[in-house]
Amino acid sequence: MDKRRRAGFRLETSYRFRRHGTRRGRQDARVADSAGLLATLTYGDSATVRITNVGRLRAKDNEPPGYWLDPADGRWMNERDASDASGDSGELPVIDEDGKEKRRKKRVIPFVEDRRNILVVTLDEPLPEPVALTVMYALERGIETAFELEDSELTSELLPPADGPHDRLLFTEAAEGGAGVLRRLQAEPRALAKAARQALAICHFDGDGEDEEGPHPDRPCARGCYECLLTYGNQLHHGVIDRRLIVALLLRLASAEVTSERRGETTTDQHRRLVAASVPAAITSEAAPATSVETEFLTWLREHGLRLPDEAGTTVPEADARPDFVYRMPGVNLAVFLGSADGEEDAARDEEAEERLYLARWDVIRFPEGSDWDAIAAEHARYFGLGPSS
Ligand SMILES: [Zn+2]
Numbered sequence: 001m002d003k004r005r006r007a008g009f010r011l012e013t014s015y016r017f018r019r020h021g022t023r024r025g026r027q028d029a030r031v032a033d034s035a036g037l038l039a040t041l042t043y044g045d046s047a048t049v050r051i052t053n054v055g056r057l058r059a060k061d062n063e064p065p066g067y068w069l070d071p072a073d074g075r076w077m078n079e080r081d082a083s084d085a086s087g088d089s090g091e092l093p094v095i096d097e098d099g100k101e102k103r104r105k106k107r108v109i110p111f112v113e114d115r116r117n118i119l120v121v122t123l124d125e126p127l128p129e130p131v132a133l134t135v136m137y138a139l140e141r142g143i144e145t146a147f148e149l150e151d152s153e154l155t156s157e158l159l160p161p162a163d164g165p166h167d168r169l170l171f172t173e174a175a176e177g178g179a180g181v182l183r184r185l186q187a188e189p190r191a192l193a194k195a196a197r198q199a200l201a202i203c204h205f206d207g208d209g210e211d212e213e214g215p216h217p218d219r220p221c222a223r224g225c226y227e228c229l230l231t232y233g234n235q236l237h238h239g240v241i242d243r244r245l246i247v248a249l250l251l252r253l254a255s256a257e258v259t260s261e262r263r264g265e266t267t268t269d270q271h272r273r274l275v276a277a278s279v280p281a282a283i284t285s286e287a288a289p290a291t292s293v294e295t296e297f298l299t300w301l302r303e304h305g306l307r308l309p310d311e312a313g314t315t316v317p318e319a320d321a322r323p324d325f326v327y328r329m330p331g332v333n334l335a336v337f338l339g340s341a342d343g344e345e346d347a348a349r350d351e352e353a354e355e356r357l358y359l360a361r362w363d364v365i366r367f368p369e370g371s372d373w374d375a376i377a378a379e380h381a382r383y384f385g386l387g388p389s390s
Pocket residue numbers: 203204214215221222223224225226227228229
């Protein structure tokens with residue numbers, strides 16, 4: 001991961017939980033101490049982890065995501081070739097001054113996918129990046145120590161957005177069907193606390209959070225050292241790692257208890273399911289023209305200067321799915337569903353339909369009832385655009 005990042009690419013990680021027959025592929029839990037909620041945990045076994053190569057780190061500000069591909073020979077194009085080439089592959093051939101047909105180009109956003117056991121830690125309070133990164137590395141090391149893993153068995157990273165405060169940490173077991181530690185963190189009341197206590201010790205704090213100021217009086221440690229949080233693998237972040245930023249949070253986690261949610265349904269899920277169940281069936285009806293929610297969505301897009309979809313009510317045969325809207329963009333198709341997957345009774349619109357779309361190389365975005373449409377669109381600006389100011 002960091003190796004590729006150092007190679008100059010901007011990588012975005014996303015994930016999707018898998019459903020196993022009737023069993024949900026995700027399990028949730030709450031992390032709380034006596035002062036209240038600290039985080040929620042979401043565990044998924046064999047979840048799909050997708051790493052999207054959005055572009056070069058040194059891309060110009062106005063460069064759209066992805067890379068130019070010559071659709072005729074499948075080769076990546078450099079800037080000069082791309083600027084000489086004609087537009088999208090859907091257009092008529094363009095002839096240059098010498099009567100030769102110009103090369104075509106197609107914008108493609110490459111990605112790789114794997115199946116992994118994952119744990120997403122969603123912090124109740126978003127943290128500035130240095131704090132989020134430091135606590136992430138501390139927990140990774142704490143988990144490895146508490147459960148006697150090799151450091152290659154677990155990886156961690158911050159999930160988007162790339163800028164601004166972070167509230168989601170992704171932990172991934174390196175092998176599918178890995179050691180099962182992430183599942184224990186979600187399922188066992190004190191497993192995370194145990195890892196947090198180890199993290200405190202690794203960061204040179206005693207059990208009360210007193211700073212021992214290094215592994216040994218001869219080897220003082222200020223922000224971090226190779227005996228606590230620094231590794232060759234996280235060199236890119238050495239400048240921001242600071243163990244002193246996280247002692248309060250680790251202390252709270254060390255005394256926190258994890259409560260697993262039954263059947264993977266959180267109170268939020270339950271609320272959404274009930275809301276979804278009370279929505280008129282017309283929304284899921286095939287023949288329905290723009291219903292009120294759909295109309296509202298389109299109007300909202302237009303009023304915010306966001307990109308409008310290409311199609312409405314399209315059936316996607318390769319995924320046996322019927323999203324509300326479809327965006328067809330260079331290198332990627334996007335399915336948009338209005339309404340939550342939880343409680344969705346139409347097999348062409350539920351969580352499994354999403355999964356099939358995903359496997360058919362579609363992207364899927366949902367706007368659940370009652371969600372913050374602005375926030376969702378902003379998070380996916382590469383599809384919806386940034387509005388009139390862009
Ligand atoms: Zn240290």
